[in-house]
Amino acid sequence: MTQQNELKAAVTVSPVQPSASAWQPLHQRVFRMLWMATVVSNIGSWMSDIGINWTMLSLSTDPLAVALVQAASSLPMFLFVLPAGVLADIIERRKILFFSQVWSFCAAAGLALLSFTGNVTPEVLLVATFLLSTGAALSSPAFQAIVPDLVEKQELSPAIALNSLGINISRAIGPALGGLILSFAGPWMVFLLNALSVVGVAVVLLRWKPQATVQRLPPEHFFTAIRGGLRYVHAAPVLRNVLARTVAFFLFGSAGWAMLPLVARRELGLGPGGYGTMLACIGVGAICGAVLLPKLRKRLNADQMMVAASLLFAVTMLALAFIRHVWLLNAFEFFTGFSWIAVLSTLNVGAQRSAARWVKARALAVYLTVFFGSMTVGSAIWGKLASEFGVSWSLSVATVGMVLGATTVLRWRLEKDASLDLDILDSAGGTADITIPHERGPVMVSCEYRIDPQDAHEFTLAMQDMRRVRRRTGAMGWAVYEDAVQPGVFVETWVMGSWIEHLRQHERHTVNDQRIRERVLAFHQGDEPPVVRHLVAPAG
Structure with a gap:
């Protein structure tokens, strides 16, 4: 569940400088309540991530089985995020979000019950991971799209920045807290607390009464909307470049996440608390990255940022492959979080900037599909290689691939068109006075x-x-x-x-x-x- 947690907020990063105070969106009651509830929910998700990975390590020592946890977490995003994005563009987003919270509660509560009764097997854990990730897939596009409905227009950029800050706060707290609870109470308590953590979000959504939007035309049909979204992506050069760079990074970057639990348990002999500390170091690095990114963007353009962060991430994967001193490796994991948030933020900005408002949820859903498709395929590949040749060898190959992937900047540039203005024109066109049945065509x-x-x-x-x-x-x-x-x-x-x-x-x-x-x-x-x-x- 690692990447789903951060994408709820991180994918809404905006390249536009805020015109309001950094904390002003918190004056909006619904935004404030949803922000706090989402931070709590994300802490629960990070805790659950610790519990799932550690439970799998306790059930199986096969590197492939451990890597399949990452694959099971990424696969639903690959399968379901595009349909969820279509739904977020054509029906009320609040309903989608509430349904996804109910789904996540049931999946987490069911896993807690099975864990408490001792009925968790590797297969059960993979299915539960898949179901939990499905809930995240259903909610991600809608979460991205509702921010403009919660704040004033001039508050949008600081609201997005606050969401990114919240996800990184939960990233620093959740793993350490999850490791502590796992040590004293066991996995079932971690899973139960994750189930309870979504209740606050559901309550806020129930109490939120969004303003009704006036549409001059009927909503699109589901499959027509899917075709429209894919057609838009195909004809948007900057977005296509973002997708190419996404594959080039995350196909290899997935090795770092897939191999991390194995290194912690098998190579370093850490318990759940030590593993949680490693993830907390990544979270602290991500927070520092989020704070420093605005200054870095003044010095580096998007392509330079991607290359620098990709090479830094490659160094941290090499460290994960060979360093076996706990605190020295934790220092490198700090830079894992720093470089990860830099890459994720840069790609998210590119995806946001290249998607018009009418198709934003669908375009971002395509981006998420490519993101998690790369993570799913990559995790399976690196897990198989680790099972056959060893963890260090698998991470070394991924490091070489990451360095080669950074050269894609020569072909697919994110700064291809920095002057895009995708605000919708307020015009009904020249055919409003022609009366023809809507279904006539082509x-x-x-x-x-x-x-x-x-x-x-x-x-x-x-x-x-x-x-x-x-x-x-x-x-x-x-x-x-x-x-x-x-x-x-x-x-x-x-x-x-x-x-x-x-x-x-x-x-x-x-x-x-x-x-x-x-x-x-x-x-x-x-x-x-x-x-x-x-x-x-x-x-x-």
């Missing part, structure tokens, strides 16, 4: 431009950016043609699935899209605007 839209033939090459280059705009906002197909008889006459066409999808397209245009459109229109000659036609497939 719809082909054409736009005729008249340009100077000498500008044809520059125009077609600009139209490639327009292609991405159309695809991002829902177009299933796009093309541009030049008139064979009249040089300089170009016709752009794109196809929407239905008339309502075309109406939604007008509501999805951002400031950045408008800039691209203005650049294209600058080539158009004449006093009249380009001629636009809407062709609808015959009914029946």
Whole structure:
């Protein structure tokens, strides 16, 4: 459960400097109550993480079995976070969040009961881990998306920073407290306290009455929304770069998390308290990283930050492979937390910055899917290698991979377009007065431009950016043609699935899209605007 805990808040990091006091969002009652309840819940999750890993170490000494705990924790995020993101974009988020808390309570309480009665086996523990992570997968996109509903617009950045601070506070407290309770009361108490820790979040959600939002169009259907989210990701170059860098880091970085319990128990001979202390050192490093990141960002851009943090994390994995002095290794684990939060924050900023508001939960869900898919596959790979060749050998190979992964900065840069402005334009478009049944379709839209033939090459280059705009906002197909008889006459066409999808397209245009459109229109000659036609497939 390690990465799910931090992503509830960390993934909402914003690159925008706060315009309000760092503590001002806490004046908002619902935000304040939810923030405190979430910190308590995350402490319970970190405690549970200690209990699960230590219980597996007690049940099996096979490195693969221990690494499968990480895989079972990551797999639900890979499987369910995208559907959860779609639901968070089309139905009331409070309902999703409350259901996920009930789910998590039942899973944690069931594990506590099985542990108390002595009925936990490796298989039972993996299933319980999977179920607990499923609850986190259901809630993560909605948690990310509700922050703007809880605070004023000028308080958004400090609210996001407070969420990140809260997750790192719980990261420092939870493991140490979990190790202490595990030593004196056993795993069942840790699991029970985790179950109780979600009650506060559920109570706050029950008492919260969000303002009803007015929608001019009906909500999207589930599978249509999934296709729309995937289409957006495919046509968003900066987001694609974020995803590539995510795979390059977390596929190898997962080795550090998967092998940590094995090193603590088998190589260092630590008890649960000592293991909790190691995780607490990681948490303290993450807190220090969160505090220092604003200053570091003034000196390093996103790509430089990623490379530096990746290389630092590679050094800490090498230390985990060979250092067997407890406190010296704990010092390196401090830098594990520091570098981890730097990478996670940088990638989260890139994912946030490259996703428009109308598709934010879905786009971030795709990012989380790639993140946890990489963690799941990586954990299984490094566990298998450790089982066959040893922990140190597995970590050494992952370290080499991490260093090679840092070179992806040469191909996929996060600073590719730092001027993105994805605020939605307040415009209903030019088709609001056309009355056509929403389900009619497909719809082909054409736009005729008249340009100077000498500008044809520059125009077609600009139209490639327009292609991405159309695809991002829902177009299933796009093309541009030049008139064979009249040089300089170009016709752009794109196809929407239905008339309502075309109406939604007008509501999805951002400031950045408008800039691209203005650049294209600058080539158009004449006093009249380009001629636009809407062709609808015959009914029946």
